[in-house]
Amino acid sequence: MASMHKFPKQQPHGAATTADDFSIRLFEVMKRINEGIEDLELYEFRYALDNLIPEAGWDAVTLEGQEEIEQRIRSRDFYTGIQLRPRAGGRIVLDESIVCLNRILFAGLASGAYPEKWIQALFYFDLRGFYFVPRTVYFTEEVRTHFGNKPYRCFEAKQKRFERYQELGYKDFKEANAEIDQAFIDCVKEVIRARGSPMLITLAGPTAAGKTEITERLMAAIQEMGRKVTTIEVDHFLLDREYRDDKPMGRESSHFDLFLGSLKAILKGEKISIPRYDFVNATSSHDINSKLKAGCTPLEIEPADIIFMEGNFPFHMPEISSLIGLIVVYLTDDPIRLKRKWKRDIDYRKKYDPAYFRNRFFRTQFLRGEDIYRPLMKGCDIVVDTTGATLWVTPELVDILNLD
Amino acid sequence: MANMILHDPNVFSETLFKKMKRINPGILDLELYEFCYCLVDLLPVKGWASVVLDSRNEIEKRFNTREYYDGIQIKPKQGERVVLDAPIILLAQMLFVGLVTGEYPPEWIDRHFYFDIRGFYFLHRTEYFTAGVRAHLGGRPYKNFEQKQKRFERLQAVGYKDFMKANAEVDELFTESMKKIIAFRGTPILLAIAGPTAAGKTEIVERLRTAFKQAGQKVTSIELDNFLTDRDEREAKGIHSEGRPALHFELFKQSLEDITHGKKVSIPYYNSVNGTSSHNLDGSLKPDGVPIEIEPADIIFMEGNFPFLERDVLHLIGVKVVYLTDDPIRLKRKWKRDIDYRKKYDPSYFRNRFFKDQFIMAQIAYLPQMETCDMTVDTTGAALWTTPEIADILREVK
Numbered sequence: 112m113a114s115m116h117k118f119p120k121q122q123p124h125g126a127a128t129t130a131d132d133f134s135i136r137l138f139e140v141m142k143r144i145n146e147g148i149e150d151l152e153l154y155e156f157r158y159a160l161d162n163l164i165p166e167a168g169w170d171a172v173t174l175e176g177q178e179e180i181e182q183r184i185r186s187r188d189f190y191t192g193i194q195l196r197p198r199a200g201g202r203i204v205l206d207e208s209i210v211c212l213n214r215i216l217f218a219g220l221a222s223g224a225y226p227e228k229w230i231q232a233l234f235y236f237d238l239r240g241f242y243f244v245p246r247t248v249y250f251t252e253e254v255r256t257h258f259g260n261k262p263y264r265c266f267e268a269k270q271k272r273f274e275r276y277q278e279l280g281y282k283d284f285k286e287a288n289a290e291i292d293q294a295f296i297d298c299v300k301e302v303i304r305a306r307g308s309p310m311l312i313t314l315a316g317p318t319a320a321g322k323t324e325i326t327e328r329l330m331a332a333i334q335e336m337g338r339k340v341t342t343i344e345v346d347h348f349l350l351d352r353e354y355r356d357d358k359p360m361g362r363e364s365s366h367f368d369l370f371l372g373s374l375k376a377i378l379k380g381e382k383i384s385i386p387r388y389d390f391v392n393a394t395s396s397h398d399i400n401s402k403l404k405a406g407c408t409p410l411e412i413e414p415a416d417i418i419f420m421e422g423n424f425p426f427h428m429p430e431i432s433s434l435i436g437l438i439v440v441y442l443t444d445d446p447i448r449l450k451r452k453w454k455r456d457i458d459y460r461k462k463y464d465p466a467y468f469r470n471r472f473f474r475t476q477f478l479r480g481e482d483i484y485r486p487l488m489k490g491c492d493i494v495v496d497t498t499g500a501t502l503w504v505t506p507e508l509v510d511i512l513n514l515d
Numbered sequence: 516m517a518n519m520i521l522h523d524p525n526v527f528s529e530t531l532f533k534k535m536k537r538i539n540p541g542i543l544d545l546e547l548y549e550f551c552y553c554l555v556d557l558l559p560v561k562g563w564a565s566v567v568l569d570s571r572n573e574i575e576k577r578f579n580t581r582e583y584y585d586g587i588q589i590k591p592k593q594g595e596r597v598v599l600d601a602p603i604i605l606l607a608q609m610l611f612v613g614l615v616t617g618e619y620p621p622e623w624i625d626r627h628f629y630f631d632i633r634g635f636y637f638l639h640r641t642e643y644f645t646a647g648v649r650a651h652l653g654g655r656p657y658k659n660f661e662q663k664q665k666r667f668e669r670l671q672a673v674g675y676k677d678f679m680k681a682n683a684e685v686d687e688l689f690t691e692s693m694k695k696i697i698a699f700r701g702t703p704i705l706l707a708i709a710g711p712t713a714a715g716k717t718e719i720v721e722r723l724r725t726a727f728k729q730a731g732q733k734v735t736s737i738e739l740d741n742f743l744t745d746r747d748e749r750e751a752k753g754i755h756s757e758g759r760p761a762l763h764f765e766l767f768k769q770s771l772e773d774i775t776h777g778k779k780v781s782i783p784y785y786n787s788v789n790g791t792s793s794h795n796l797d798g799s800l801k802p803d804g805v806p807i808e809i810e811p812a813d814i815i816f817m818e819g820n821f822p823f824l825e826r827d828v829l830h831l832i833g834v835k836v837v838y839l840t841d842d843p844i845r846l847k848r849k850w851k852r853d854i855d856y857r858k859k860y861d862p863s864y865f866r867n868r869f870f871k872d873q874f875i876m877a878q879i880a881y882l883p884q885m886e887t888c889d890m891t892v893d894t895t896g897a898a899l900w901t902t903p904e905i906a907d908i909l910r911e912v913k
Contacts (some may be wrong), residue, residue, distance in 0.1 A: 152675040156858035230773070238857050277855070278672065281546040324548070458633050458671070459552040461862055465854070 126140050132171045137221040139268055139393035144220070144227060145321035147275035159241040165214055172218040177229060180215070183235065184245040187481065190263075193474040203466040209473055210240060214489055216243050216281035220356040235446040238277045238454055240469045246323050247445050247480040250496075254488045263298075263509060270447055270498045278431035278458070279450040285322065288497045292325060295439075295495045295502055296332045300514060302476055302492075305511045308338060309378050310436035313426050317479060317489055319452035320443040321497060326419060343373075345422030347386055352393035366401040374434045377418055384409045423483065426454040427490045438491040440484065445476050520615055521564035527615060528554055528604050533613050539630045541669035546724040551836055553635040556599075557607050566612045571623060575836050576610075578627065578639040581878060587871040590864055597863045599636065603870050607636050629843045633850055634866045641842050641873045644893075648885045655900035656907050664895045672855070673847045679718065681896045686719060689836075689892050689899055690726050695912040696834050696889070696905065702732065702813035703775050704833035707822035709884045711876060713849035715894060720816055727814050735812035738776065740820030742767045746790025759825055763774055766798050771831045774815050781806045821880050823887060828886040835888045839880065841895035842873050 138156050144146045148156065183189050190305050191205045216234065218226035223318065234243040253309070269287035273279050285292075297378055303310060314329075316322045328341045348365040358364040366386055373383045387396040387410045394408035403409060426438055443451075449472055456462045463471075494503040504512065520526050532550045536542045542550065554584075559565050569577075577583050588600045609627065613686045614620030628637040663681035667673050679686075697704055706723075707743030710716045723732050742762040743749070754760045763783055770780045783794040784807050800806060817823075840848075846869055851857045860868075887890055891900040901909065 150674060151677060152679075155852070155856055158852055162858060197790075241856070260804075268547050280544055282544060283548075301669050378613075455549070455552060457862070459549055459635070461556060464861065465858055 130164055130169065133221055136218055139173065140220045140227065141236070141330065142351055144230060145238060145275065147238045147277060150277075151273065153236075160217075162241070163210060163217065166510065167213075169218055170421060172214050172392070174219050174222075174224050175215055177225065181233065182213075183212075184477075187478070190474050190477045193470060194472065195470045196333070199469075200268050203464045203470075205242070205466055206470045206473070209470065213242050237446065237449050240449065240465075240472075242469060242473070244328040244445065244449070244473050245477065247476045249442060249480060249484060251485060251489075254485065254494075257489045258494065259503065259506045262496075262499075263504035263512075264291075264294045266294070266500040266503040268498065268500045270444075270500070271446055273450065276450065278454050279447065280454065281324070283449075288321070288500075291495060291497055291500045291502060295493070296329055296501065298493065298504065299329060299437065299439075300332065300336060301512050302334065302409070302508065303336070303338065303417065306436060309380055309414070309418060310416070311374060311378065311418050311420060311434060312437045312439065313420045313424075313437045314441055315423065315426065315436055315484070316441035317443070317445075317484060317490075319446060319448040319455060319474070320441050322449075325441055325495075326421070330419065338416035339414075340417045340419065341412055342349055342419045342421055343377075343385070343412060345370075345420055345424040347391075347395075347410060348424075349386045349395060350399065351395050354399055360422070362428070364396055365424075366395070366487065369397070369401045369446065371434075374431070376414065377414065378434065380414045382414050383412050385412060386410070426484075428485055431491065438487070439493045440483070440488050440496065442488075442492050442496045442497065447498055521612065522562065524563065526556065528616050531611055534621070535630065536803065538614070538624060539632060541632045541671060542790075542821070544669065544671075545632075548831050553561060555603060556635070557611070558610055563608075563612055563615075566608045567577050568609055568613050569617065570617075573628065578874075581875065584871050584874045585701050589815075589867045589871060589894045591867070591894070597861050597867075600867045600870075603636060603867065608727065610637050622725060631843065632848050634846065635864075636866060636870070636871075637844070638870050639874065641877045643839060643877060643881065645882060646810070648882060648891075651886050651902065652891060652900040653886075653903045653906060656893075656896070657745040657779070657901045657909070659896065659898035662895065662897045664841075667844055667847065670847065671883070672851050674846060674851065678715065678844075678848065681717070682897075685892060685894060685897050685899055686722065687744075689719070689890070690723060692890065692899065692905075692909055693723060693834065693836075694726070695909055697727075697814065699912050700833050700906050702814060703777050703811065704813070705771060705775050705815045705817055705831055705884055706834050706836070707817040708836045709820060709822050709824075709883055709888070710838035711845060712820075712841070713845040713852060714838050715848075716818075716838050719838055719892075720818070724816070733811075734816070735774075735809055735819050736816040737770065737782065738810065739767075739817065739822055740787070741785045741807060743785045743792060743894045744796060745792050748796060757819070757821060760807070763792070763794055763798055764825075764827075766794065768828055768831075770809075771817075771828055773898050774809065774834075775809065775831055776873065777811045779811050780809050782809060819883065823882060826887075829887065834890070835884070837885050837887075837888045837890055837891040839893050839895075840883075844895055867897065 121439070134157050135153065137160070138148065141156070147499050178253070189208070189228045191207060195204050197206050198204065200258050214299050216225065216230060218392055220230060230243075232246055236243050273283070273287070293386070299312070314322055314326055345360070349360070350364055350366065357362040369386065373385050384400075387408065389395075394410055398404050420426070426432055426435060432438065452472065453468070454469060457468060458464055492508050496503065520530050522840075528551050529547065531554070532542065532547055534552075583602070590597050591600050592598065607700045608758055610619060610624055614624060615620065617884070625639060626827065629640055639794050659890060661684070667677070667681070689850055693706070708716055708720055727734050739757070739762075743757070743765060744761060749755075749761050766783060770782050784805060785790050785792050793801060793806050817832065823832055829835070850865070854862060854865060889902055889905045893900065
């Protein structure tokens, strides 16, 4: 007989009452923090909350000052200290500092010590993950200034309704972004018409922002204009893993000169031959001196009008950015990306352990925002903010667009 | 043509994507992208053309034999990770290929299997209303309603609120029927509600409790699990069931007798974390053991998955109910509860186990209980089934 590991609910002493009272109070407050909680029964809420009950009970949680919390979630050290795979009893669990932060926020909310507005300004609560995650700031003063302090186009923010969803599919996401995506595509077409080809385009954006989908649509739209489109996957320029020493993609970890040379050549309308990176064995077809290894074949890329560069190269490096005709950041807010990524990588691909996934998402958004996206945003040509439904275009590009 | 489809993974995916919309309309809500993300995991190493199809007869036979399910591993590993068990993958591959080539008609697949979108795999439909069960329950439902769970078929997840709403009519009739039977049979009375995992037992018991309390009756419960003996003892003896050998059975029987006679009882406490009982094997209280005291009550719920599997206590139970929900809906509910909310299981382990357990549990627990129950609530079929005897009571009591 298959065994049933059920916990008898009945216990000698009626000890569970405090936890029950706490959960009833918290349930009511949380409905205002994330409206999606209204779709839950108290049962369901408790199933999820059970994992976070402190051993010594909710009364044992010591609250911290609001400023202290604000400081912590703005410090890099807090995020780098988060472990991705902490284990308890053979299983990966949520990192202790994430658990701790969540307990403090829950306790402070239930007791009324923390204003709900303050929590909402700094954190979002993901229902499936059942945890608070700090909101990453993408539009800093510098970024806004770079774009002349106002968006080029604004639409109705239709992703609003996803806030209460537990999960989010591709179709709903695409529908919500229809207007902003179309405006973006039209904008790129205008730039191509005005600046001519060949042109290099890069489209960067955080994980699960929707890059693959928009790139595909953009390519189709450009082909409809009668232009030939091709793609260069930047990762093919990586050196063998053993030469990279975990360095991020950049000058020292890639066939950098070959990369620059290839870009220049394809911009002259030439066919290029580039390294081929074997993602399974983590080796390049080219040696450390960027010479083809014996027995390896390079990748051939035919000339094209519009060349998409895919990958996470630091495109803002001056030698490179001067070659790129259009640098785009395609952005979707963290709460939405978390739902999309959960659906894609856990529901569909079954790629990650959910606890590992939660730790990693919590840890990396802040760090990536600081290391990659904010630097890129203050130097790029276009930012598509799908959640805000706003299109940001640099003043120079606006001039080009307004020529017609 | 068929050959070309099998040799080109992209063409295969597109064709399958179209055909799967007929098998599970929920696929209509997916983009081809999303479908392909899932399908990648099931792509045979040597390509779709390498999949050898078994005959429909063979398949039907296999899925109605216990050995097949016994052979399913719940934690097969590839490296560090638990993966879907090979026979489960093979089934999905065969059905995909058979569907694409036309070898297996969609109606045939649909009759024997259901496709879960999140799990992205096929499972055999467990049969609960066998000839034996139907005969015991008078051949047809006492009453049935509109099947509102139909619309859950295309959902990837089902929440508690939607589920409760969909069952409102049959749940209400069930509650009223319980009241009538209790009125007829008198109190104290012991009620036992059995049902497969995630069928909705906890919720319906909660609603019944509230209804009885509102009617001024005193309600309590006895959990079968609290009668388990020390885990070490059971493991030493190789007892893996929760049947009689696993329990302080004499204490159990005596407790049921006493409480149905209006007496206060003192029952063992089983600590499932340490796997220890408050009582020794001979039924005496351990020196440090603390029993659970249960005050007399009018209505006593017996909780557990198999409350009336043990024939020696059948006569003590006033009303025996099986609360049933079909496998596809339970899978979605359980996924939401145990993976989304509780984060209790690895999804692959969960998929293997659900695939394996439903047939086995039906054979050893639910079908036998359905054949001895007074009532079966089929929430998916939106039907209340009763024995002819109970049907008479329901007609008699106003």
